[in-house]
Amino acid sequence: MQNFVFHNPTKILFGAGQIAAIGPEIPTGARVLITYGGGSIIKNGTLDEVKQALAEVATVEFGGIEPNPTYETLMQAVELARREHVDFLLAVGGGSVIDGTKFIAAAIPFDGDPWEILSRQAPIRAAVPLGTVLTLPATGSEMNGAAVITRAATHDKLAFIDPSVFPRFSVLDPTKTFTLPPRQIANGIVDAFAHIAEQYLTYPADAKVQDRFAEGLLLTLIEEGPKALAEPRDEAVRANLMWTATLALNGLIGAGVPQDWATHMVGHEITALHGLDHAQTLAVVLPAMLQIRRLDKRAKLLQYAERVWNLTEGQEDERIDAAITRTRDFFESLQVPTRLSGYGIGEEAIAPLVAQLERHGMTRLGERADVDLERSRQVLELAL
Ligand code: NZQ
Numbered sequence: 001m002q003n004f005v006f007h008n009p010t011k012i013l014f015g016a017g018q019i020a021a022i023g024p025e026i027p028t029g030a031r032v033l034i035t036y037g038g039g040s041i042i043k044n045g046t047l048d049e050v051k052q053a054l055a056e057v058a059t060v061e062f063g064g065i066e067p068n069p070t071y072e073t074l075m076q077a078v079e080l081a082r083r084e085h086v087d088f089l090l091a092v093g094g095g096s097v098i099d100g101t102k103f104i105a106a107a108i109p110f111d112g113d114p115w116e117i118l119s120r121q122a123p124i125r126a127a128v129p130l131g132t133v134l135t136l137p138a139t140g141s142e143m144n145g146a147a148v149i150t151r152a153a154t155h156d157k158l159a160f161i162d163p164s165v166f167p168r169f170s171v172l173d174p175t176k177t178f179t180l181p182p183r184q185i186a187n188g189i190v191d192a193f194a195h196i197a198e199q200y201l202t203y204p205a206d207a208k209v210q211d212r213f214a215e216g217l218l219l220t221l222i223e224e225g226p227k228a229l230a231e232p233r234d235e236a237v238r239a240n241l242m243w244t245a246t247l248a249l250n251g252l253i254g255a256g257v258p259q260d261w262a263t264h265m266v267g268h269e270i271t272a273l274h275g276l277d278h279a280q281t282l283a284v285v286l287p288a289m290l291q292i293r294r295l296d297k298r299a300k301l302l303q304y305a306e307r308v309w310n311l312t313e314g315q316e317d318e319r320i321d322a323a324i325t326r327t328r329d330f331f332e333s334l335q336v337p338t339r340l341s342g343y344g345i346g347e348e349a350i351a352p353l354v355a356q357l358e359r360h361g362m363t364r365l366g367e368r369a370d371v372d373l374e375r376s377r378q379v380l381e382l383a384l
């Protein structure tokens with residue numbers, strides 16, 4: 001196992017009705033900016049519930065944070081927060097609202113152009129504290145220090161990671177996911193699956209707990225994911241899905257093991273240029289990425305085949321092929337297409353995607369930093 005430091009400061013309030021418990025989590029006397037997306041939380045009553053819980057607290061609201069949140073929109077919230085002297089942020093929504101709110105938190109006190117937090121990974125000296133109410137199990141943003149922000153004008157989708165933007169608390173109420181459309185439930189399953197794969201399907205590090213934890217999370221997604229689609233109001237299923245997605249990217253399974261993230265970096269460029277949902281890009285890239293890098297990932301792919309898909313018969317290469325096919329079939333079974341062509345994207349898209357990777361310095365990706373532009377191109381070609 002590799003050396004690691006693990007510190008996750010986010011307090012989790014899990015279960016139905018937990019929004020009512022957020023009052024005491026807000027610092028006394030704080031002026032709170034409630035941030036949200038396109039209005040789902042207004043329609044399903046979650047915003048009212050939050051406001052009720054904060055009846056004694058001074059609040060300001062900012063709505064309209066879009067999926068794949070943009071710098072352009074978020075800077076309007078930064079201006080509002082500065083003007084209103086806000087000193088706590090409460091994100092109510094999915095990964096986009098939470099990521100966007102992390103950026104707002106870091107941008108409010110930032111000296112200079114906050115885009116530099118992303119473009120040149122400028123150090124964050126201070127951030128306004130934030131909490132979250134999660135409405136979409138997928139990204140793990142509710143319990144990590146990462147955010148992915150898009151600059152619409154230039155088609156840049158870039159990430160930053162900083163301990164100062166870990167949420168102070170997150171409410172995970174599975175019943176808040178009942179109103180999600182099937183496409184977003186499926187997206188969440190695929191995203192969480194890919195997060196686990198990026199930290200598990202690398203090379204062996206003799207990290208037994210992390211491996212078995214990752215396998216347990218994958219098996220839970222395979223078991224509960226289809227049920228979440230078939231029985232949209234099953235609270236127990238949603239509870240398991242929600243906690244799985246959080247644990248998939250809260251640092252636990254990634255501690256002490258090599259990490260990949262090439263699938264995500266290539267996927268971000270597809271969203272930036274073609275607007276696919278984040279998870280749709282992962283469904284396209286992951287199976288092709290595993291196939292192209294099957295030699296490097298051989299030992300873990302065999303372990304994955306056996307422990308996750310129960311594939312123990314036949315030659316090793318056959319088992320690896322079958323495991324990759326099972327992965328693809330699982331995504332397809334959730335109605336998430338796994339080919340670029342499934343989204344109307346053809347061969348002509350590949351050169352611009354590779355050029356974006358180059359422009360963003362994504363030239364040495366993966367757990368061995370050996371996924372260069374040529375390999376990314378091969379992955380995209382295989383994903384057509
Ligand atoms: O905007 P509203 O009206 O709220 O609608 C949203 C949005 O249209 C809707 N929705 C959310 N909760 C709902 C709901 N509709 C009905 N009922 C509910 N309870 O779902 C749509 C998608 O929401 P979004 O937040 O965009 O989805 P997701 O949670 O998948 O977040 C994706 C973003 O997270 C980033 C992605 O790149 C993408 O920008 N990621 C963040 C990561 C992190 N911080 O660690 C890691 C991930 O790999 C990922 O990159």
Ligand code: ZN
Nearest residue numbers: 139191195264
């Ligand atoms: Zn992701």
